Amino acid sequence: MSPNEAMSRPARVNPEAWTNAVRGAWLSGGRRVTEPRLRVLTTVARYAAPFTAEQLYTDIQTTGDEHPGRATVYRTLEQLSSAGWLARIHTQGGEVGYAPSFPGHMHHLVCTNCGIVIAFEDCALDELLVRLAAQTNFAIEGHLLQLYGRCAECRKR
Amino acid sequence: MSPNEAMSRPARVNPEAWTNAVRGAWLSGGRRVTEPRLRVLTTVARYAAPFTAEQLYTDIQTTGDEHPGRATVYRTLEQLSSAGWLARIHTQGGEVGYAPSFPGHMHHLVCTNCGIVIAFEDCALDELLVRLAAQTNFAIEGHLLQLYGRCAECRKR
DNA sequence: ATACCTGCAAACAATTTGCACAAAC
DNA sequence: GTTTGTGCAAATTGTTTGCAGGTAT
Numbered sequence: 001m002s003p004n005e006a007m008s009r010p011a012r013v014n015p016e017a018w019t020n021a022v023r024g025a026w027l028s029g030g031r032r033v034t035e036p037r038l039r040v041l042t043t044v045a046r047y048a049a050p051f052t053a054e055q056l057y058t059d060i061q062t063t064g065d066e067h068p069g070r071a072t073v074y075r076t077l078e079q080l081s082s083a084g085w086l087a088r089i090h091t092q093g094g095e096v097g098y099a100p101s102f103p104g105h106m107h108h109l110v111c112t113n114c115g116i117v118i119a120f121e122d123c124a125l126d127e128l129l130v131r132l133a134a135q136t137n138f139a140i141e142g143h144l145l146q147l148y149g150r151c152a153e154c155r156k157r
Numbered sequence: 158m159s160p161n162e163a164m165s166r167p168a169r170v171n172p173e174a175w176t177n178a179v180r181g182a183w184l185s186g187g188r189r190v191t192e193p194r195l196r197v198l199t200t201v202a203r204y205a206a207p208f209t210a211e212q213l214y215t216d217i218q219t220t221g222d223e224h225p226g227r228a229t230v231y232r233t234l235e236q237l238s239s240a241g242w243l244a245r246i247h248t249q250g251g252e253v254g255y256a257p258s259f260p261g262h263m264h265h266l267v268c269t270n271c272g273i274v275i276a277f278e279d280c281a282l283d284e285l286l287v288r289l290a291a292q293t294n295f296a297i298e299g300h301l302l303q304l305y306g307r308c309a310e311c312r313k314r
Numbered sequence: 315a316t317a318c319c320t321g322c323a324a325a326c327a328a329t330t331t332g333c334a335c336a337a338a339c
Numbered sequence: 340g341t342t343t344g345t346g347c348a349a350a351t352t353g354t355t356t357g358c359a360g361g362t363a364t
Binding site: 122133150 | 245275279
């Protein structure tokens with residue numbers, strides 16, 4: 001099962017699959033797999049909701065055995081983010097957090113109650129893009145789409 | 158012509174219409190129309206591309222006669238933003254800027270070359286929302302949609 | 315007259331950077 | 340052994356806040 005197949009239906013990222021995929025990418029990318037980085041990776045993988053760099057840093061300092069410093073945490077996040085392993089999630093209030101994701105064309109559905117993030121691929125924007133391109137004369141090259149709502153679990157309560 | 162009519166077709170915000178609309182809202186909201194605030198307002202109205210608080214502050218300090226302090230600039234931006242007169246524009250690189258906008262359900266098309274922002278209303282997401290709601294059991298309540306491309310002017314060159 | 319607003323400067327928060335040491339390959 | 344990564348602490352950057360004095364209504 002490839003990462004992309006794993007994401008072909010709307011679903012929360014699977015922590016083990018994600019961790020393994022990133023480790024693989026680090027190895028094949030000639031990037032060293034160190035204890036501090038693994039600690040960042042496994043901590044991030046557990047999050048179902050978006051997190052900030054500082055939240056992650058605090059979490060890492062106050063739990064577990066290994067405590068990578070700020071520089072390592074920030075640098076690892078930066079690397080993961082620019083390689084597409086972390087998606088930037090924008091809350092309705094305007095804050096920005098990260099969530100584990102897979103590289104490629106992805107969108108996210110975020111629970112406004114518990115924060116759980118569901119990724120999906122098909123955004124069905126084609127017609128809109130064609131119409132807007134015609135109306136505005138833009139050559140449209142990309143988009144940001146994110147949805148907000150209450151997840152199944154939170155609706156039960 | 159109401160602000161909403163002004164936006165019913167994809168278009169750049171008209172500086173004068175925007176400034177007047179905000180002034181009207183300030184007056185009817187019992188908010189005082191002071192020189193420092195007007196300087197912020199007219200400066201912002203001129204921007205075609207997204208800007209940050211600090212960029213605006215620097216611009217205001219280095220041009221014109223009136224030079225409101227940081228506190229005033231930040232507080233005015235905060236007010237405009239929360240009242241819907243400024244849209245948060247997310248660049249593809251992940252930075253966040255503001256752009257003049259009108260309150261209500263709006264989306265934005267941003268030129269990746271010159272930054273010009275075009276607002277539009279109809280996002281044609283209904284079918285997608287229904288399908289995703291069914292697939293995920295979320296009660297979808299909102300969304301963030303932003304498009305990127307090259308504007309007509311930039312394509313000419 | 316009296317809210318409300320402004321400017322300053324200090325406080326705060328978040329992130330980046332330089333560099334000596336350490337670890338992975 | 341060499342290259343790459345780490346941790347610390349300082350520097351930088353961006354934003355918020357308290358308060359004394361000023362201004363719009």
